[in-house]
Structures are given as structure tokens and as C-alpha cells.
Amino acid sequence: MSRSDRLSPIANERFSELSPSERVFILIWDLEAEVNNGGFNQFFFNSAGDRASATPAALRAIGRSRSAEPRRGLDAHARHGRRRGPLTH
Numbered sequence: 001m002s003r004s005d006r007l008s009p010i011a012n013e014r015f016s017e018l019s020p021s022e023r024v025f026i027l028i029w030d031l032e033a034e035v036n037n038g039g040f041n042q043f044f045f046n047s048a049g050d051r052a053s054a055t056p057a058a059l060r061a062i063g064r065s066r067s068a069e070p071r072r073g074l075d076a077h078a079r080h081g082r083r084r085g086p087l088t089h
Contacts (some may be wrong), residue, residue, distance in 0.1 A: 027051060027058035
């Protein structure tokens with residue numbers, strides 16, 4: 001069983017019980033999966049967007065500080081919580 005297969009059910013129900021490295025893994029996995037599949041709109045619209053406010057810190061934890069702030073968009077949208085519909089800057 002892959003790490004993502006093992007962690008995804010736990011992350012959806014008990015995210016706070018995961019270790020810090022497991023949380024980073026899930027946050028990055030969700031971001032990559034949603035953005036690659038349907039863009040940032042899909043990321044924020046789907047359940048992955050529920051944890052959007054933690055995603056910039058996860059990106060920084062893996063050394064992707066610039067990715068955490070594309071025109072401050074990810075941080076700005078994360079601060080305002082989960083959004084429905086098209087994103088605007």
C-alpha cells in the first residue's frame with residue numbers, strides 16, 4: 001500500500017493526528033493533484049481547499065517558498081478560507 005493510499009483516509013478524518021511530515025506530504029500531494037487536474041480553482045473548490053491555509057507553510061517546509069506565494073495569491077486566498085467559484089487577485 002502506498003503512503004498516499006494509507007494517509008488519505010486518515011487525512012480526511014483525522015488530519016491533526018498525522019505527524020508534521022505526514023501533514024506536509026498530504027498538503028503537497030493534495031495541491032499537486034488538484035492543480036494538475038483542474039488548476040487552482042479546483043484546488044480551492046474541492047475538499048483540498050479546506051486545508052489551503054496550511055499549504056503555504058507546507059511548501060515552505062520543503063523549500064518551495066516562491067511557490068507558496070505566486071503573486072501572494074496562494075497565501076491571500078488561503079487567508080480568506082475556502083472559496084467557491086473563480087479566483088481573482
